[in-house]
Amino acid sequence: MKETADVVVIGGGVVGCSILYNLGRLGITDTLLLERDVIGSGSTGRSAAICRMHYSNPVTATMAWESRRIFANFEEMVGGPSGFVETGYLVVVENEDRQGLERNVAMQVELGIDTMVVNRDDLRDIAPMVSVSDDEAMGWEPQSGYADPYLVMSSYANRASEMGAEVVTQAPALGIEVQGGRVRAVNTAAGRVETHVAVVAAGPWSRVELAKVGVDVPLVPVRHQVAYIVRPVDRLPFHPTVGDIAQSMSFRPDGPRFSLMGFGDDEEVELDNYNEAAGMDDMASALTRMQRRVPDMAGAYFRGGWSGLFTTTPDWHPILDRVPGIEGLYCAVGFSGHGFKLAPMIGVTMSELIGQGATSSIDISPLRFSRFEENDLLTSSYRYRVLA
Numbered sequence: 209m210k211e212t213a214d215v216v217v218i219g220g221g222v223v224g225c226s227i228l229y230n231l232g233r234l235g236i237t238d239t240l241l242l243e244r245d246v247i248g249s250g251s252t253g254r255s256a257a258i259c260r261m262h263y264s265n266p267v268t269a270t271m272a273w274e275s276r277r278i279f280a281n282f283e284e285m286v287g288g289p290s291g292f293v294e295t296g297y298l299v300v301v302e303n304e305d306r307q308g309l310e311r312n313v314a315m316q317v318e319l320g321i322d323t324m325v326v327n328r329d330d331l332r333d334i335a336p337m338v339s340v341s342d343d344e345a346m347g348w349e350p351q352s353g354y355a356d357p358y359l360v361m362s363s364y365a366n367r368a369s370e371m372g373a374e375v376v377t378q379a380p381a382l383g384i385e386v387q388g389g390r391v392r393a394v395n396t397a398a399g400r401v402e403t404h405v406a407v408v409a410a411g412p413w414s415r416v417e418l419a420k421v422g423v424d425v426p427l428v429p430v431r432h433q434v435a436y437i438v439r440p441v442d443r444l445p446f447h448p449t450v451g452d453i454a455q456s457m458s459f460r461p462d463g464p465r466f467s468l469m470g471f472g473d474d475e476e477v478e479l480d481n482y483n484e485a486a487g488m489d490d491m492a493s494a495l496t497r498m499q500r501r502v503p504d505m506a507g508a509y510f511r512g513g514w515s516g517l518f519t520t521t522p523d524w525h526p527i528l529d530r531v532p533g534i535e536g537l538y539c540a541v542g543f544s545g546h547g548f549k550l551a552p553m554i555g556v557t558m559s560e561l562i563g564q565g566a567t568s569s570i571d572i573s574p575l576r577f578s579r580f581e582e583n584d585l586l587t588s589s590y591r592y593r594v595l596a
């Protein structure tokens with residue numbers, strides 16, 4: 209392992225790998241990524257990886273839209289596959305959220321995002337298998353879909369390594385050494401790595417890492433569940449990705465035979481001590497709701513499931529910034545269950561911040577570290593938190 213590096217990234221999920229790759233694009237290649245287990249062993253490896261654009265704030269909508277362009281052109285833009293599949297994305301909310309939905313869609317259209325408000329009649333053409341009531345409102349994004357978290361993350365890690373970065377697994381960062389208010393090194397069991405720049409991208413464990421240097425960041429892990437469903441493909445060869453907010457769940461196809469659904473109460477749990485399986489009762493309840501939304505799912509059955517952690521902040525938006533008070537320390541944390549779809553632009557913007565001192569692609573100041581103590585939290589058009 210290197211003994212010195214220009215930048216040390218802590219955490220080998222999709223975010224750390226995207227930052228590492230994008231630093232390389234800027235010519236910063238004397239870099240090291242430390243992963244305590246194997247890459248993807250955190251939230252990334254458990255992600256449903258839905259890539260939708262529907263957000264309440266321009267900063268996240270823009271990041272999602274720009275990231276979608278990268279996912280869809282990954283081979284040319286990054287190298288290697290992303291597994292992106294364009295399925296279309298239908299967001300369904302209850303009538304009382306109609307205004308919020310319409311406001312969000314109008315904001316996105318203004319930003320150039322391909323989206324529209326649709327009604328029940330439109331569904332006959334777009335998604336005839338989906339059933340909605342007159343009490344529900346819908347938005348449609350023809351170009352949204354899902355990607356493969358492992359392919360995206362490993363493509364980023366491989367391209368970064370080809371440019372000169374070192375990716376070391378089974379190598380937890382034990383602590384960041386700070387002297388005179390600035391980063392001096394990152395310590396590992398294999399030795400000390402001298403550096404002036406450390407980036408905390410340790411997913412749910414980021415709060416622990418930052419606490420070691422006396423920084424309190426408001427991150428709370430919550431459990432989210434995912435299950436595989438075998439579709440009755442004779443009746444239902446395809447369905448779009450659906451953010452069924454009205455029924456507190458989401459689902460998408462996963463190849464020609466399977467569907468993946470995300471659900472659960474998103475309850476607060478202990479970091480390394482929670483139920484990593486999916487609950488049978490929760491799966492059964494989610495399948496019933498999914499069958500209500502897509503009646504041709506009758507006869508679908510489970511193929512297994514799991515749980516993973518959302519790393520939530522008080523406003524369910526990420527923190528992408530320098531860490532105030534410690535020169536050379538950065539963090540990309542708190543993705544609150546929607547970080548996969550933003551990961552390409554998280555890497556672009558964080559590498560600009562680190563390498564150039566400021567972002568030139570997207571203004572990420574709404575996601576600044578200090579917004580919590582300034583009481584300037586981001587707001588949502590909805591009551592639902594993960595939709596942000």
Ligand SMILES: Cc1cc2nc3c(=O)[nH]c(=O)nc-3n(C[C@H](O)[C@H](O)[C@H](O)COP(=O)(O)OP(=O)(O)OC[C@H]3O[C@@H](n4cnc5c(N)ncnc54)[C@H](O)[C@@H]3O)c2cc1C
Pocket residue numbers: 218219220221222223224242243244245246247248249250251252253254255256257258259379380381382409410411412413414417432433434470515516517518540541543544545546547548549550
């Ligand atoms: C069940 C589930 C479904 C989801 N569905 C979606 C979705 O549909 N769409 C979407 O956009 N997002 C979704 N998300 C969210 C998305 O997956 C995450 O926001 C994203 O993967 C976060 O990536 P990350 O790299 O920040 O964190 P992680 O993937 O958790 O990576 C952090 C890494 O840091 C490592 N680490 C921790 N401590 C240390 C240390 N001291 N030293 C070295 N390494 C360390 C960990 O081992 C881990 O590999 C979902 C998440 C879950 C759990």
